[in-house]
Amino acid sequence: MDGIHDLGGKQGYGPIDVTAPDFAQDWERRQWALSQTMTAPPCTIDWWRHTVECLMPRDYMTMPYFQKWTTTEMALNYHAGVFTLSELVSGQSATPAPDVRAEVYDIPALLEQQRGQNHSFAVPVERPPRFALGDTVVTNRHAGTGHTRLPAYARAATGTIVAHHGGHAYPDACAHAPDRAAGPEQDLAHHLYTVEFTAAMLWPETAHPEDTVRLDLWEPYLAHP
Amino acid sequence: MPSDTSPSADTPGEDTKKMAEIHRHLHSHLPSDPALRVKALESLAVEKGLVAQETLDNWVQMYAERIGPKRGAQVIARAWSDPAFRDRLLADAGQAIKLFGYEGNATEHLKAVENTETTHNLVVCTLCSCYPFSLLGMSPIWYRSAAYRARAVREPRAVLAEFGVTLPEGVKVRVWDSTAELRYLVIPQRPAGTEALDQDQLAALITRNAMIGTQRDLSAEAA
Numbered sequence: 001m002d003g004i005h006d007l008g009g010k011q012g013y014g015p016i017d018v019t020a021p022d023f024a025q026d027w028e029r030r031q032w033a034l035s036q037t038m039t040a041p042p043c044t045i046d047w048w049r050h051t052v053e054c055l056m057p058r059d060y061m062t063m064p065y066f067q068k069w070t071t072t073e074m075a076l077n078y079h080a081g082v083f084t085l086s087e088l089v090s091g092q093s094a095t096p097a098p099d100v101r102a103e104v105y106d107i108p109a110l111l112e113q114q115r116g117q118n119h120s121f122a123v124p125v126e127r128p129p130r131f132a133l134g135d136t137v138v139t140n141r142h143a144g145t146g147h148t149r150l151p152a153y154a155r156a157a158t159g160t161i162v163a164h165h166g167g168h169a170y171p172d173a174c175a176h177a178p179d180r181a182a183g184p185e186q187d188l189a190h191h192l193y194t195v196e197f198t199a200a201m202l203w204p205e206t207a208h209p210e211d212t213v214r215l216d217l218w219e220p221y222l223a224h225p
Numbered sequence: 226m227p228s229d230t231s232p233s234a235d236t237p238g239e240d241t242k243k244m245a246e247i248h249r250h251l252h253s254h255l256p257s258d259p260a261l262r263v264k265a266l267e268s269l270a271v272e273k274g275l276v277a278q279e280t281l282d283n284w285v286q287m288y289a290e291r292i293g294p295k296r297g298a299q300v301i302a303r304a305w306s307d308p309a310f311r312d313r314l315l316a317d318a319g320q321a322i323k324l325f326g327y328e329g330n331a332t333e334h335l336k337a338v339e340n341t342e343t344t345h346n347l348v349v350c351t352l353c354s355c356y357p358f359s360l361l362g363m364s365p366i367w368y369r370s371a372a373y374r375a376r377a378v379r380e381p382r383a384v385l386a387e388f389g390v391t392l393p394e395g396v397k398v399r400v401w402d403s404t405a406e407l408r409y410l411v412i413p414q415r416p417a418g419t420e421a422l423d424q425d426q427l428a429a430l431i432t433r434n435a436m437i438g439t440q441r442d443l444s445a446e447a448a
Contacts, residue, residue, distance in 0.1 A: 001241060008351030008402060009379040013372035016387050018439075020366035027260040032363065033284035034267060036330075038276035045406075049353055054244040056252055065354070065369050067259035070266055074255070075247045083269055089254055091265030093272040102277040107287045110280070114292070114329040114359055118319070121334065121406040145238035149404045151351050153378065165334075168405060176240055192405055199398075203379055210397035213378050216405035 001145055002152060004057040009153035009203070028066040035069050037105070041080030046175035050147040051075055123189035125167030130219055131193060135161045137222040139195075147175030150221045154213075158201060158225060162214065163194035170218050191219040293362035296327045297410060298431035300360070302424040304337075305415045315339065318410055322360060329359025331408050338401065339412040340441065345392055347385070347400045347438035348409040349377035355403040357410060361433060368437065378402055388439040411436050416444040 023029050051072045052060075060068065077083045087094050105113065131137060141156040149171045173188040174180060180188060196214045199207030255262055270276050300322055304311040314321040318335040322328055335357055338346040350356070354369035367373050376384050381398045385391075392398070401409045413435040419427060430447050434440035 001238070005352060007371055007374040008349075010375040011379075013375045016367050016370060016372045016376070016384065018367055018388050020370075022363040022365055024366065025260065027263040029285045029288070030267060030281060031263050032288070033281040034263070034270060034276065037280050037284055038270045040275075050241065051244055052353065054241060055248050056245075059248070059252060061371065064259055065366070067262065070259060070262045071248070071251060071255075074251060074262070074266060075244060078251065079244065079247055082273070082275075085250070085254055087269055088251070088265060089256075091268040093269055095273070097272060098274040100274060102271070102274045102280070104277045104279045105283060107283050107291065110283055110287050111291060114287075115326060117330045117359070118328040118333040146241055149352060151402065151404065153351070154402075165405075165407070171405075194407075199400075206380065208382060208398065211381065211400070212397070213400045213402060215402045216407050218405075 001053065001147070002143060003053040004055075004060045005053045006152045008151045024064070028064070031066040031069050035073060037110075038073075039102070040073070041076060041082055041178075042181050043076060043178045044169075044174040044181045046147055046169075046171040047178040048072065048076070049171075050175040053147065121169045122165075123167045123169055123183075123186060125186055125189050125191055127191075129164055129191045129193075131161045131164070131191075131222060131224075133161055133164065136225055137161060137193075137195060138225045139217065140221050140223070144172065146172060148172050148221075150217060151215070153202060154195075154197060154215055154217075157197055159195040159197040161193050162196045165192040165194070165216070168192035168218070170220070172218075172220070193217055193219070193222070195222070288363060292329075292359060294431075294433035294436065295428065296325065296359075297357075297361045297433070297436045298428040299424070300325060300327065300410075301412055301431050301436065302427035304412055305427055306424050311412075314412070327360050330357075331355065331406070332357050332359050334405075334407045335360065335410060336407050337410045337412050338399070340414050340438075343396055345385075345396050345398050345438065345441055346409070346411045347377060347381050347398060348403065348411060349374060349400060350403040351375070351378055352402075352404060355408060357408040360410065361436060365433065385439065385441075388434065390439065390441050392441070411438045413441065413443055416442070416447040418444075419447050422447075 167189045170190045199211035314337045318337040319333045356364040
């Protein structure tokens with residue numbers, strides 16, 4: 001979708017605050033911890049990202065980063081029926097406390113759990129790759145109505161394949177299949193490539209002639225010219 | 226002409242519409258103060274047994290004390306000192322960092338990209354804020370700001386100038402936009418005059434910005 005989140009190449013932004021800390025507020029740390037540790041309804045990383053993208057555009061641009069996470073966790077849990085609206089407004093559960101409380105993880109256990117979070121998104125794909133290293137490719141002009149990882153600035157653009165990564169879970173499909181979080185199979189995967197674009201191709205009026213931009217793009221985004 | 230075979234192009238996007246509707250619904254009912262929103266979410270999650278409060282406290286402490294850019298700096302220092310490790314890191318960084326036990330969130334498909342006399346690498350995520358958390362810790366606020374995400378791909382040299390980086394003549398910029406599950410780690414150039422330093426001393430020179438690409442020259446750190 002052509003969402004507000006697709007910021008690459010957008011103009012009108014001022015200087016970057018290069019001195020800002022990692023976290024501006026304590027509640028941001030709490031949100032980071034919540035998102036990483038609370039039991040969540042079935043969700044692919046792509047459905048999670050798409051939920052952020054579906055924020056009201058003005059909220060997307062004005063909310064602090066971690067407030068977008070808070071609102072996304074709320075929306076996902078509301079959508080899945082875990083929390084009701086009145087519970088989210090009051091912060092109080094309307095159901096009796098469960099018999100079993102959540103287990104407490106100490107720091108060594110969390111460090112170990114963190115190591116286990118290195119999920120692979122590689123999925124073997126039997127179809128042979130359509131593109132080879134060095135091929136010239138053209139990207140799609142349109143993005144479709146759902147989630148995609150082909151940014152607007154790199155659409156209908158001509159680039160060169162510089163790497164092939166084998167099959168990877170395809171976000172455009174996985175975003176709309178949250179129940180397939182356990183690991184998508186071939187039907188939700190495509191060959192993934194790194195594609196290089198010259199900056200002059202993307203922004204002919206201002207680019208430095210030597211500069212390039214590389215993106216990781218799935219096969220359905222690409223065609224032979 | 227490009228064919229558009231993505232499934233989402235063929236579906237009406239009912240789930241997308243539904244989620245946007247939920248966001249509008251929440252917007253009109255929830256407190257706008259973000260701290261209050263997080264407090265409500267935390268209380269609910271704890272009450273419903275989805276997470277323990279102590280686990281959240283421990284997570285915050287773990288990221289403050291144990292996970293951060295020092296991890297990435299140790300990996301780079303080893304690559305500077307040990308050519309065989311440098312080759313492993315360049316070949317498959319996701320595997321190479323397992324020697325340190327630093328794998329985790331968003332590192333399985335990590336790729337190390339090396340600065341040279343003629344190439345400077347800069348990492349961004351224009352669509353969200355993808356970052357190799359378990360190797361570099363929480364991202365700096367500027368990395369997830371709209372200004373950086375918008376400008377890094379289009380005017381990388383102007384962005385670099387704001388970080389105090391001026392590229393010598395003949396150096397080209399290669400921007401990596403993290404659009405898939407690959408994550409990028411920049412290997413900065415080792416400063417001159419550091420031949421006698423051991424890996425811990427070298428690691429102390431390596432900044433987070435250098436591993437993202439918003440710093441190029443580490444010789445001031447070495448001076």
